[in-house]
Amino acid sequence: MDERVHDHAEVLVDWSARIEAGDDVVLRVAEGAHDLAVAVAEKLGERGANLLSVYDSAEVARAYTRAHDGKFDPDPEYQLALYEQADSVLSLGGGRNTTAGADVPSDRRRALANAREGIREARLATDWVSTVHPTRSLAQQAGMSYAAYREFVYDAVLRDWDALAGEMGRLKRRLDDGSEVRIVGEGTDLTMSVENRVAVNSAASVAYDSHNLPSGEVFTAPAETEGTVTFDVPMTINDRRVRDVRLEFADGEVVDFAAEQGADVIADVLDTDAGAKRLGELGVGMNRGIDRVTDNILFDEKMGGTVHLALGRAYASNFPAGHEDERTESAVHVDLIRWMNEGSRLEIDGEVVQEDGRFVWEDD
Amino acid sequence: MDERVHDHAEVLVDWSARIEAGDDVVLRVAEGAHDLAVAVAEKLGERGANLLSVYDSAEVARAYTRAHDGKFDPDPEYQLALYEQADSVLSLGGGRNTTAGADVPSDRRRALANAREGIREARLATDWVSTVHPTRSLAQQAGMSYAAYREFVYDAVLRDWDALAGEMGRLKRRLDDGSEVRIVGEGTDLTMSVENRVAVNSAASVAYDSHNLPSGEVFTAPAETEGTVTFDVPMTINDRRVRDVRLEFADGEVVDFAAEQGADVIADVLDTDAGAKRLGELGVGMNRGIDRVTDNILFDEKMGGTVHLALGRAYASNFPAGHEDERTESAVHVDLIRWMNEGSRLEIDGEVVQEDGRFVWEDD
Structure with a gap:
């Protein structure tokens, strides 16, 4: 594992999200972002924040969205409550395939997004921060080797x-x-x-x-x-x-x-x-x-x-x-x-x- | 991928959890249970249920619990609300290491469990079902090859x-x-x-x-x-x-x-x-x-x-x-x-x- 993942986590938790003891944090973890999630969880523990991890898998979302008839329930209350009451939502991108959802019909995708507008707004009303963990899939999208892509991401993230x-x-x-x-x-x-x-x-x-x-x-x-x-x-x-x-x-x-x-x-x-x-x-x-x-x-x-x-x-x-x-x-x-x-x-x-x-x- | 994962998902969603259209489902996904999560998400979509996936990672939990000072907040409201309002909680076990949490001090683990008793009770008050996806780690725990362990799990799960x-x-x-x-x-x-x-x-x-x-x-x-x-x-x-x-x-x-x-x-x-x-x-x-x-x-x-x-x-x-x-x-x-x-x-x-x-x- 690249040790800079711990520095990345620290920048995210302290500089970006300004997490403090008692903060209610939702951590959204993409399929390839496990290592960063572990490092962020450690920082959240150190800061005394509360943690709930959401599995933000593109393949799970694809399977669900394709199988559904498209009449999505508007803003299910149990999901809305989670985000409405959270202080911070940290999204760790970094999947295993940037085109994992390529065969989801765009009208189906739009229907889901429209039905969940309240949840999206609740999420954006928190102290949210989005970042990405360097994955092989993102390296491929960039036309780069995995090693070179990690250098690139950490150069971009670990600034003064x-x-x-x-x-x-x-x-x-x-x-x-x-x-x-x-x-x-x-x-x-x-x-x-x-x-x-x-x-x-x-x-x-x-x-x-x-x-x-x-x-x-x-x-x-x-x-x-x-x-x-x-x-x-x-x-x-x-x-x-x-x-x-x-x-x-x-x-x-x-x-x-x-x-x-x-x-x-x-x-x-x-x-x-x-x-x-x-x-x-x-x-x-x-x-x-x-x-x-x-x-x-x-x-x-x-x-x-x-x-x-x-x-x-x-x-x-x-x-x-x-x-x-x-x-x-x-x-x-x-x-x-x-x-x-x-x-x-x-x-x-x-x-x-x-x-x-x-x-x-x-x-x- | 073992195609029986789809049969497993169907038994879980239909026979075990009796999921119906509009049900608010929390899907807890262990680190090694991705393939089953995808198959379950497809069934949930077909049934017209709502889906929120929680990342139930033993390594994330270990990092958080070890780093925390042990004075855990009692039942954070945002997590309680999620489970109190859910209809069903489906837990997909199957990690990558059955001893992933072996170095978490047991008093720390107990302190977290005690602080989250209300959340646990809310979860157990839903139509909850626990199952496991066959992983190499569980095969190892059983002293079995991965192929033989898959046969074993599906023989146990796919009954009349x-x-x-x-x-x-x-x-x-x-x-x-x-x-x-x-x-x-x-x-x-x-x-x-x-x-x-x-x-x-x-x-x-x-x-x-x-x-x-x-x-x-x-x-x-x-x-x-x-x-x-x-x-x-x-x-x-x-x-x-x-x-x-x-x-x-x-x-x-x-x-x-x-x-x-x-x-x-x-x-x-x-x-x-x-x-x-x-x-x-x-x-x-x-x-x-x-x-x-x-x-x-x-x-x-x-x-x-x-x-x-x-x-x-x-x-x-x-x-x-x-x-x-x-x-x-x-x-x-x-x-x-x-x-x-x-x-x-x-x-x-x-x-x-x-x-x-x-x-x-x-x-x-």
Whole structure:
């Protein structure tokens, strides 16, 4: 066993979830996450928290969902009670097959998700944190050896989070004080308003309203988007490959698009609803421990030296109190990522904040 | 995968637990029971039940319990709510190491069990059923190959339960109508009163107030035990081996004992409290699918052609309504098993019911 699993558990329990004695914790354990679950259980015991482990198996879920007739009971009370009364929900991803549910009909999957919306909301109302244990299946998804993938995951997770939170705080303040963001680079010249928005310093801790480990991004909700942007990080969206997507915006909406691969996927996304044509998120990846694409959005969107834009739904946390209902609503939230390498720059109100993938303060 | 896992799941869900549409089911999954969990999830989906899976990992429990300072919170409400509101709790045993918790201090283990008594009671108040998935670890405990152990488990589980329930009903009626049971054989001549007792036909179904799969025994709560009994089935009690135990009773209490191996274990048990010196159970094993000792009480005590007697706690289900508090109370319930082979007989009120391991009606 990789001894760093204990460090991972400690970051999750102490930095991310801020577990204290007496906390009621639900630990969701994916099929391949056993070793991390054992290490997390040890930390929870040390902290004097209470523990209930849920078996979050993709194969169990597949078997159940496929066999059911699709008329799912809405929010069964015994499950709702568990999550409503829990203080923290720690989800340990890491399965044995990323396509374990590939033959579950999508309408059946949607029916289950819809019937369990109250349970999902109860879970998201706790101090929840999602992380992943490095498994061979995720290494395969990333096109990496198991050994190299473990290095990758622990480099991303075992950061000096306090220091990174401080650095991200600098960008958050610039975004909060600024009015207009401009992204310039090859095939890209895009402007967005960030007026009256609150940037979130996503420092992998519930103390920062950040629920992913690893995290390491600052994100906000843009408006009035104008211009063109090209995304050069290849991705898998709805199980299909997408590469070199170009979006053209006018008046805040996508008015034209193209892609080297997967243009039909983008067309489907844009067709979902009105909100899907607008941007719900501008995120700036600042985790330098993530230095390569692994086809896993939990990691990809936090890569240091990238920005991502999401079509669709915006987060309420980016709006001042009382203004949350001004956010873009949509059934989708699809991230697209762009390397900010050689020749790229990020400006706030005409001032360069990042150039050639490096923040101006990194030159200090 | 052994295809019989699907038959096992069907017996569990339909015969044992009587699951119906809308039932709120908690599925507890041991580390090695994944394949059975998938098969059970499929059946639960087919029946239209609701499903929450709990990860019942011995290694997670060990890590948590060892790391905790031992001052466990009493019955955390979020866990209590889950079990109080569940209709059925299906426990799938089958770990990867039967001694996974061997280095948890016993006082720590007891402290956790005591702090969670309400949760345990809530679980036992549901239509609960415990079964095991055949794992390599259990095969090892039984001293068997994995292939042979699978045959053994499925022979024990995949019975014609309806027919066996009918046969067991014959013995139940004889016990309910009778006053005195006598067991005779090598080193054995024991009499017990079963007056005013209710024998339980343990037919592996909640419909029979039977909660083990496999089951296949008829049991009652004896009183006024007199005489001597020898147990020739070797067992592991409190992690120690016990062989050829002889107990001598007078006035319902053990007055002398001996053992070829593990006499100190028996002495410890008898010393627990006053109830530990009395018999809490007389059980008659009637599952002919279980034809060998596997050092697992779930199977051993149901072997066709055996009887078992338990020192300690009696079950309320063996007493007429209103008389439950007449039962023997004790912190322990330790089963000891005797083959009823050549030369042995079981009599009720002087009439032979079983001789040389065969019931009189089996000769038909």
